[in-house]
Structures are given as structure tokens and as C-alpha cells.
Amino acid sequence: MDGSLTKFIDKIGGEYSGKLSRDYEVSRLLKSKQGTEKIQVFNVDDISQISSGNVVDSKRKILESLSVNTLEDAYNKLLDSFSREGKIVKVGEPKLKEGNLKDLPFVKFYEKDGGYYLTSSLIIACYKNICNASIHRIMMLNDKEAAVRIVPRHLYYLYNEALKNNEILPVSVIIGIHPAIILAASSSPQLGYFELNAAANILGNLEIYNSPIHKNPIPLGAAAIIEGFITEKQVDEGPFVEAMGGYDKIRKQPVLKAEKVYLNSDETTHVILPGGYEHAMLMGFPREASIYNAVSKVVPKVHGVHLTLNSGGWLHAIISIDKNHDGDSKNAILAAFSAHPSLKHVIVVDPDVNIYDINDVEWAIATRFQADRDLIIINNARGSTLDPSAKDGLTSKMGIDATKPLNAGFEYERAKIP
Secondary structure: OOOOHHHHHHHHOEEEEEEEOOEOHHHHHHHHHOOOOOEEEEEEOOOOOOEEEOOOOOHHHHHHHHOOOOHHHHHHHHHHHOOOOOOEEEOOOOOOEEEOHHHOOOEEOOOOOOOOEEEEEEEEEEEOOEEEEEEEEEEEOOOOEEEEOOOOOHHHHHHHHHHHOOOOEEEEEEEOOOHHHHHHHOOOOOOOOOHHHHHHHHHOOEEEEEOOOOOOEEEOOOOEEEEEEEEEEEEEEOOEEOOOOOEEOOEEEEEEEEEEEEEOOOOOEEOOOOOOHHHHHHHHHHHHHHHHHHHHOOOOEEEEEEEOHHHOOOOEEEEEEEOOOOOHHHHHHHHHHHHOOOOOEEEEEOOOOOOOOHHHHHHHHHHHOOHHHHEEEEEEEEOOOOOOOOEOOEEEEEEEEEOOOOOOOHHHOOOOOO
């Protein structure tokens, strides 16, 4: 199967909004339409190639991207996709035309943004027999250079390994690809496992070709490719809006030097709204799967996991479980913190509570929680850099057991209208 985003949009349905300015108009549209049924489709300024946004800004669209019907199936499929090598099929290079960075959907989203950004950039890097695919924001500097935000994970490792050998890391940057591939690249497998294998397992197989210059593996259907190097040169990058909706600080980041830009005019590029629903979904969904897997090992049944949108899909988890023992809910809290170390607050509820309705969750806390026996606090734990209230990377974590006791009497029963 190819990795065409255009075909996925055709499947879900797109809503075309015409030509939008790079300056704030794209973000206004995506903000106003997030969570709606259709994918937003538009042109950025005078760029002829179509762009899209809000591609997977809901759980329904996530399920469609994974070709499953339930969240449980989605979690299991995503987790299983990393358990083995994928069926990757080499094909010939499609028809590509040359362009430059200004032909790509660099957008200014918010008033204090440090510049114009690509937000769906999938960077493919191979070095010393290790290949990695991961998502990074990229800030335009000029028509040949851009700053890349690299957190200390696998691309960072490859970049530094190259520098240690007095080399600069060759990369291929993809803008516009099937969301199943984006989800795979948003996950965190062990170093050495190439995320395109997981994407191939999700899709059944994955057709790839060699990039024009660096011969990196590119999924067929990629809308645009930057061939270049991540250099030793560092510049100021940011400010940029993070998942929580606040600004990340300015920091020194490496420069991507673009050698060539290649466009597949039949395919659609992708813009992710920083701090929006899609940002939270892509960050959070792979972690929901990890939490689901970990908690399932310590309780009889997990009915649902919800990393909330207002916590950036990252800091707050609400988990619905069955239990055989009144201590199971506290084990569920600890398992969730272990599975996703960035979590700050975890609430565990019974299956009769709707984890997607904060009013229902509040009701459970009001009626089934006592702070002296149902509260877990972990002080001075490593937290998330997305939390501005954390100090020096340390935070206090809280778990709330809002489940009723197994011997609950009539007073815990919820009234129903027959």
C-alpha cells in the first residue's frame, strides 16, 4: 500500500476553503473547524499544491486511519505493529518536480511565533545501519535553510553520532503522508527499530522508493521531500506554541541545510495546528495505547483510557476499569505513571462513568473519592517540560481513585429513568 494522504482525505471527506494566508488565516480555520467531521483542505498563499489540516483531530479519524472500529482494537493494532518487521516493498520513484522551501506550507500560527513553521515534518535519517522516522517542527530561515527542533531522543542520537565522526547527518524530510505513518513516527520504540516497519504492519504493507539524493526510504505517496543535512550550525529557534497552548522558549537548535526540494503535485501536504486537537491526538494516542497495555496487566479489564485535550493529550489521564480488589485501582494509577512518565494526574473511575465527559468524572470524584484513603501523591518526580509549573523538570504527581468500593451499597447506585 502507498502512503498517500490524498487517498485518506478522499476516504474521510474534505472541505475546501480556498486560498489562505500563511499569516494566521490557516490557524484561524483549523482552530474553528477542529473536531468536525471533515478534513480541512486549502491552498497556502499562492502555492499551487493543496494542503490539509485537522486530518486526525478526533478519535473517529484515528480509528479510520488504523482501519479499525474500536479503541481497544486501535491500541492493540498500534502496539502489535512494533512487535515485528514490516512488509516493505521497493518501487520506482514517482514523478517529482523540483521546488524550494517557499513552495512548502510554512505557516505563522500565533502572534509571538518565532517564524514560519512546518509542523507535520517527518524526518527520515539513516546512519551507521540505524534508521529513524520522527516528527519535528521546522522554522524557515531563508530559501535554503531552516531550524529544526530536536529533542534528546533517537534523531538527536544519530545527529550527535555523525558529529562525533566529523560528519553531518543526511536527512530526507517528508511533508504530507498517510496519518498511520505519522502515528507510527509519533511513537517511541527502542533505538534501532525503524518506525516505517510499524507503519507497514498497520497498513498491511508499505511501498517505498529511494529518495533522489540520499537514497533514504520514502513512502510512496509523500507529497513533498526536502533533501538536506542537519548541520553543526545552531541558531535561535522559537518561540513556538506547545501542546498546552503556551509558548516554548527560544533555544539554540541545529540548522537544516536544504539541497533540493521535490514536490509530488498530485499529493496533499499537511499542516498541524500547534496546541490544537490534532497535535494532542498525535502526541497522546500512542501513549494511551501504552497506558492501556500497562494497566491491563494489573486489573481484570480496562474499559477506556483518555488523555485529555486540555492537558495537551499528555498530562492528564482518565482511566475506566473493572477491579477484583479495592487495591486494583491504585495499582492502575501506578501502572499508568510507569507507562507514561510525563503524566501529572491520573483519575481512575468505574465503567459506569463516561471518561470523555468531565462532568461525569467530577461526579465520580464528588461521590466516590475520599482524600485520606483514595489519594496518591508522588513528590519530586520527573515530569514533563510541557508543564510550566514544574521546577527544574521535577513535579508532584497525583492519582485519584474515584471508584466505588466492591462492597458498595445502595447509596452508590446511580438513578436511572426507565
